[in-house]
Amino acid sequence: MKKIFSIIFASSLFLSACKEDEPKPEVPSSDITFTINNIIQGESLTDLRKIYLGENGEKYSVSKFQYLISAISFKRLDGTILETNSISYIDAIKNPTNNIVVKNIPDGEYSEITFYFGVDLKRNKNGGLPNEDIYNNFDWPVTNGGGYHFCQLEGNFDDNGTSRPYNIHLGKNPNQAKFTYAETFSTNNVFNKFILDLNIDEFFKGPNKVVINKNLGAIMENDSLQNVFAQNIKDIFKISQLVE
């Protein structure tokens, strides 16, 4: 008899799970939106034909800029951290402005937001991200440390009249860049929007000045160049909260 009650009880669980109106969470929560603007030399990255001037006056274009943003986390006022397993693929050429929405963040006061440009250290290993082609195509060769590409910035530059390629593909721990927005904010309203301005110029200008030249044709196996760019990307984001 007990078994029959167990069956009815278990079945009722499935029935209750069917209701269209999902039970509201006990703690009110909000969605947080991050709007990313990809900026190069003060403008949105939109025009593939545009020629830019590099740090040494070299002329270059951008044909591809794709990257991953991961592990957006929120620090509460009491110091505890709400970690998310977020992972977002951004194609800056296809979508100059991108929105990342982190859902169901409990309303309250927070003192800090952090996230990674690239894949967080914990998941940057073979098979660490969801098994979807969009991430699988971002695999970093297992023969070279494994994990995933953090970004692919590609284009051409003028090498004394000859068009040559550059391919800034970055990856490998600990080259991902962690960003922090350290301002107290509240999520108990409906307007929870942050702006992430990504300045592509930072790849080339600081703290290490990088001239686009033929050495950038293939850098995945060049650990010293990976390190140079790992330092340069530490300041690519300017983070602000959009105020209504």
Add this chain to the structure above:
Amino acid sequence: MKSFLVLAFVIISIVFIQSCVDDPIDKKKDEITNSPFIPIIPEGFSSSDFFKNIPVDNPLTVKGVELGRMLFYDPILSKDGSISCNSCHHLNNSFSDNKKFSLGVNNTPGIINAMPLINLAWSSSFFWDGRATSLEQQAIEPILSVIEMHETSANVIEKLKNHADYPNKFKNAFGDGEITFERVTKALAQFQRTLISGNSRWDVLLNAIKSSETLDSAFLKAGLNQSEIAGFQLFKTEQAECFHCHDTHLGTSNLFEDNGLNENTDGTGHGAVTGNPNDDGKFKVPTLRNIRLTAPYMHDGRFKTLEEVVEFYSSDMKNSKNLNTFLQDDAQGSEGGLGLSPIQQKNLIAFLELFSDTTFVNNPAYKNPF
């Protein structure tokens, strides 16, 4: 009694689970009455990507797949009853053609190499230039093309209506006996989505890499010899630059790339579809799966052997305007390509054999049903 209770629990649970899912099949109850076809997704392959590309109004069903298989092999779709889909897509060749250009009705030669039909469920673009965005859309063209089956949709419907078996087959597949051209393409698409290859040594290797502590132990698990290991390592280097386009279980990024076949690419390839000059000369990256069986190679079938393909990448790439940025320096260099040594070329070809999946070409579910 115990087994009865367990069974009752399972049945009740299934009923409730099914009742709450906003099931596209349920919405089409008037059309889809047969049981769903449950594909076997190979280990390591993405299930979500497989199902993502299936249109809501054309779910896989057992009878739909069965009908699609019949249509695929039946010359009834061609004008004079001389050719079927299978005439240009042979199972033994991983559903490609061993001819440079396949022959349509009246032996009319085609203008582009027949692509292999393999793991298409994971793709959302079809034909070398990507002009179709679904398998249903793709299936229309070969039937109507004057250099392929050269048939009209009206004739196809008429012939199928007058056939002894098809009206019943359509009824079983779609819930009524109505035969439409759209349903013909839907059934063909269903069958093609079931053409899954996931049983090669490449798959064994990729899965072993995920479960092994070291690469060496993965090589051991997958049984690679020294030449294959050297080829794999080369495949993964920036020197050979294969992995950006041909990695993962699929052996293709499913993207469009210019790999340096021609110098002048204006208005060709994906660019002819999008109208974007930045897509000129770009063609869909073909899968490496069963690459040994899919000769001749490239969209124009210009290379007869894998050896010719590797030699091309090594020394004969053209510096076209949209050439993949990783290949440009090589194409412009003095060697005209990747500059692979003879032993490197040999190792790379040995490695490419890992993509062979004999179970795919011997799968009875893919064979001619007639």
